[in-house]
Amino acid sequence: MSAEKAPITCVVADDHPAVLEAVAEFLAQAGIEIVARARDGEEALERIEQRKPQVALVDVRMPKLGGIELARRAQRSVPETAILLYTGYGDRALLTEALDAGVRGFVLKEAPMDDLVRAVQSAAAGSTYVDPVLAGTLAASSVGNKLPQLTQRERDVLRLLADGLSNEEIGKRLFISAETVRTHVRKAMDKLDADTRTQAVARALRDRLIA
Amino acid sequence: MSAEKAPITCVVADDHPAVLEAVAEFLAQAGIEIVARARDGEEALERIEQRKPQVALVDVRMPKLGGIELARRAQRSVPETAILLYTGYGDRALLTEALDAGVRGFVLKEAPMDDLVRAVQSAAAGSTYVDPVLAGTLAASSVGNKLPQLTQRERDVLRLLADGLSNEEIGKRLFISAETVRTHVRKAMDKLDADTRTQAVARALRDRLIA
DNA sequence: ATCGGGATCCCCGATTCGGGGGACGGCCGC
DNA sequence: GCGGCCGTCCCCCGAATCGGGGATCCCGAT
Numbered sequence: 208m209s210a211e212k213a214p215i216t217c218v219v220a221d222d223h224p225a226v227l228e229a230v231a232e233f234l235a236q237a238g239i240e241i242v243a244r245a246r247d248g249e250e251a252l253e254r255i256e257q258r259k260p261q262v263a264l265v266d267v268r269m270p271k272l273g274g275i276e277l278a279r280r281a282q283r284s285v286p287e288t289a290i291l292l293y294t295g296y297g298d299r300a301l302l303t304e305a306l307d308a309g310v311r312g313f314v315l316k317e318a319p320m321d322d323l324v325r326a327v328q329s330a331a332a333g334s335t336y337v338d339p340v341l342a343g344t345l346a347a348s349s350v351g352n353k354l355p356q357l358t359q360r361e362r363d364v365l366r367l368l369a370d371g372l373s374n375e376e377i378g379k380r381l382f383i384s385a386e387t388v389r390t391h392v393r394k395a396m397d398k399l400d401a402d403t404r405t406q407a408v409a410r411a412l413r414d415r416l417i418a
Numbered sequence: 419m420s421a422e423k424a425p426i427t428c429v430v431a432d433d434h435p436a437v438l439e440a441v442a443e444f445l446a447q448a449g450i451e452i453v454a455r456a457r458d459g460e461e462a463l464e465r466i467e468q469r470k471p472q473v474a475l476v477d478v479r480m481p482k483l484g485g486i487e488l489a490r491r492a493q494r495s496v497p498e499t500a501i502l503l504y505t506g507y508g509d510r511a512l513l514t515e516a517l518d519a520g521v522r523g524f525v526l527k528e529a530p531m532d533d534l535v536r537a538v539q540s541a542a543a544g545s546t547y548v549d550p551v552l553a554g555t556l557a558a559s560s561v562g563n564k565l566p567q568l569t570q571r572e573r574d575v576l577r578l579l580a581d582g583l584s585n586e587e588i589g590k591r592l593f594i595s596a597e598t599v600r601t602h603v604r605k606a607m608d609k610l611d612a613d614t615r616t617q618a619v620a621r622a623l624r625d626r627l628i629a
Numbered sequence: 630a631t632c633g634g635g636a637t638c639c640c641c642g643a644t645t646c647g648g649g650g651g652a653c654g655g656c657c658g659c
Numbered sequence: 660g661c662g663g664c665c666g667t668c669c670c671c672c673g674a675a676t677c678g679g680g681g682a683t684c685c686c687g688a689t
Contacts, residue, residue: 223506223527225534229440268506270528295434295479295506316434323436360666371617374645387667393647394665404646405616406582412623569635584675596675598637604678605635615676 214240215331216260220251220277221293222269226316230264230293230323237324248272255281255288261331264314264323267294267301275301275308282309289330297341298414312336357395357416364391366417369408425451426542427471431462431488432504433480437527441475441504441534448535459483466492466499472542475525475534478505478512486512486519493520500541504534508552509625523547568606568627575602577628580619
């Protein structure tokens with residue numbers, strides 16, 4: 208018994224043609240059956256729902272529908288498909304967000320391509336593959352290093368703060384008093400462990416808590 | 419006369435193995451001679467200086483040495499090599515910075531791979547290739563929409579500001595007075611057209627003027 | 630040689646911020 | 660039903676910031 212079991216079925220999605228081709232080609236040569244390719248999130252979701260592959264290897268950043276949201280939806284409609292994220296970088300926010308979106312694995316684009324095969328095989332086998340580098344990040348974040356949870360209101364305020372509005376102006380915009388804005392800002396600063404409102408905004412931006 | 423002129427020589431550099439393979443493979447099939455491949459900026463620069471290819475297709479973000487800085491150095495040591503940037507996205511900051519770094523072209527990773535060939539050929543022929551999408555951005559930015567140029571000092575100050583330091587603390591850190599810090603902040607605010615220091619930091623972060 | 634820009638420093642008055650406190654209603658979960 | 664979180668609003672006070680001036684020095688470009 209060697210190469211004669213049914214091949215793993217896989218959908219590949221990436222908005223970069225080069226990546227899409229390379230990945231699909233490589234996996235195919237490794238004996239994995241590429242049942243579909245997609246260039247954006249929506250297309251990927253369609254293909255996954257149509258073909259119900261064992262594995263879907265998707266880019267995180269794609270037009271129309273990002274990898275995370277794609278995973279979230281595919282999780283509901285096609286739970287038997289394991290979603291693997293193919294990402295160029297990994298920060299805690301992405302990691303944790305993807306985790307509870309039901310993602311079954313991470314592969315870094317910097318990693319050797321052989322890792323792709325291992326990841327796909329792991330995912331198909333039901334286990335989870337996480338890139339070693341990301342695993343480190345993950346470990347660090349689970350050892351008490353969880354990133355703060357901002358409320359919607361706090362994000363609203365920080366967002367406007369980042370746009371240069373004063374407390375007063377933000378209050379007018381959100382139909383609340385400047386005092387309340389101050390409260391939100393201070394609570395956000397507290398959560399973000401920031402000494403100044405500016406630092407709070409910078410941290411929120413860097414951690415992608417606000418856009 | 420068709421396929422029998424000397425092939426264009428090209429170095430390809432990308433830290434993502436998938437991209438590196440795909441691009442090199444594709445260009446090779448298009449009759450372009452790939453004289454070297456590199457996985458990071460330093461390696462790329464070495465290869466370029468050794469092989470002096472007509473074209474070097476390099477990723478913007480690479481370990482050790484980014485594409486822009488690579489272009490800047492290669493421009494001095496090997497001016498006969500045309501540097502093509504292969505980038506996943508294009509914002510004005512990147513575009514303008516790359517332009518005066520001597521970059522000879524841009525290709526988006528989202529673009530069809532055939533564009534790669536055209537870009538390489540254009541670059542080899544001495545002209546400049548810019549991805550249509552980026553060309554749009556470029557046009558928009560040349561119609562008075564140029565993004566601000568911050569001085570090193572201004573970036574330093576904004577950087578520390580983003581870390582929550584006060585003027586006083588920044589001054590201590592940079593061995594200048596808090597008053598001078600204020601001046602830099604105000605000039606940066608001025609350039610960034612920001613109403614508050616917080617907005618200045620947010621804009622600088624978003625436009626990647628500071629990290 | 631002049632001119633501009635960058636970096637440095639200073640003063641002022643008005644406003645805002647940071648950090649502390651308290652308060653009230655609503656909603657959700659236990 | 661009660662505690663806890665969220666969102667809202669208010670007070671005080673000292674410190675910092677804002678926006679507007681002006682000033683000096685040096686270097687590189689013209």
